[in-house]
Amino acid sequence: MLGMGGVCSAILPCYHIYDMAKKSLLILFELLVITFCLFNLAFTGRVFPNTLVAGINLGGKTKTEAITSLSQNIKIPDKIILQGSNQSFEITPASVDLEPDIPVSVDAAFNLYRTGNIVLDLAQRAASLFKKASLGLRFSKNEEKLDQQVSVIAGQVETEPVYPTIKYTNSLVVVEKGAAGDKLDRELLKIRIGAAFAYSQSSPLEIPLNKIDPTLSAAQLAKLQARGEALLPKSLEFKYENSVFTFQGPYLIKFIDPAGLYLNEKISQAVEEIAKSLNRDPENSVFIFNDNRVQEFKPSRDGVKVKQDFLGQVFTGNLRTLEETDEKTVTVNVPVNITPATIKTGDINNLGIKELIGRGVSYFAGSIPGRIHNLTLASSKFKGVLVAPGDVLSFNDTVGDISAQTGYQPAYIIQEGKTVLGDGGGVCQVSTTLFRAALNAGLPILARTAHAYRVGYYEQKSDPGLDATVYAPTVDLKIKNDTAKHILIQTTVDASRLMLVFEIYGTKDGRTVEISKTVLTKQIPPPADVYQDDPTLPAGKIVQTEHRAWGGTATFTYRVERVNLVLFEKTFVSNYQPWANVYLRGTAQ
Missing domain, CATH: 1.20.5 (Single alpha-helices involved in coiled-coils or other helix-helix interfaces)
Structure with missing residues (x-):
């Protein structure tokens, strides 16, 4: 040890x-x-080692020496070649006004590893002994000219993708899968061009293209087809007051997004059209009464503004309902914001003219000018007419004499089984429309006669059996005001929509109206076509004045109640003769 x-x-x-x-x-x-x-100390005022600008080593040089060296040795490419799949393009320095900035390039090289961060700078300076730092040449260029050249290249190399579609054509739902396309990456291309000039690169550059492929698979196509087929037999309706906006299946298909659910932009457009039609400012009532007649009347109307965002959501939701359920038709009330009128109709009269109690509509598409003139003139006789409580309105008494002397023009009428020109053709359009307004108002109809045959004008957007003919002095339309207040009649001829409107204003008394669906029985086919010589037409000219119509009996029931008490009930029966196509054949020499 x-x-x-x-x-x-x-x-x-x-x-x-x-x-x-x-x-x-x-x-x-x-x-x-x-x-x-x-x-x-040795590199004070000098570029640090292994610092290259555009491939030229400026290490160890002062700024002045570096500027001289870079100016003498820099080689800017004469052109940059951009290579596509089957074509190439050239960009020259002159084409983009390229100008090298030598002093700025040298400043960038000199300031390398001189950031002011001592620890970082010392580490990077030490590393510069063993690795190179490659900087690009700084330069200025005309960005607008470069963008123009890139746009030209884009026009040559891009192919637009074809997006999938679904449409209704030739009674079929047709879907297309789409096709892929190429989109030029413009920003990346400009970066590559700038780098090629900055680093004196002469090798061709690949043109950067992004593939855009919206095509659908076979399974997706089948699903899209099924969606279209599901909507085809269906319809979507939006209602507000007397306006109805109906989108049938072929139109509903347009809202389907082949790549998703629904095309919000198209739904927004449809909503915008509905809003344009319904939106209105509030309107105060006007009521001017003279000589037992209302000379000027305008009912108050509340302002309406469609809730477009909400309606768009409702639109989308009901499209989905139609797709996913057995519902054939979905009817929706348009959501709106209401701004009340300041002066209501009932505020400015003591006759009880407060609100709309009945409205009748008929259409006259296909009418000749003389007929339109006559129905306009006859309907004007009712504008402003007041009917006192208990009084009876006679159509013939209100219209008065119908002749050329009172302003009526010749139009086609039925006389003794023939179609002839006569004064007042078209007046029955007016009596028919008044009849419909009175029905909807729940007023007693004391006298009404159907036409001898079914007239096409009166079945435009209407069931048969809702017409009323007049012929003074024997055939009249009579309506009683059995309400406790006056009623006021207003008429409108809408020339753009070829529509006649009667509106009856008064005071609602709680009555409800039920008009049954028309039932057609004992139908008889129309006879052979009829040709009648007409000396007023050039020889050989053929004009059709009547259209074939089936004969038969049209029946509907009219029932009016108030608080579960039946005020009256009546069945209207219209017996129509079969009618042939009638053509006038010109014989004038």
């Missing part, structure tokens, strides 16, 4: 070795610091 003296003598050499190593490391560190200081 060693004694204490032996242990100490063994440890002393270890301490000596450690002390020598420590001194050596300290000397080495001092040498490194001195070397690095000398390195930084």
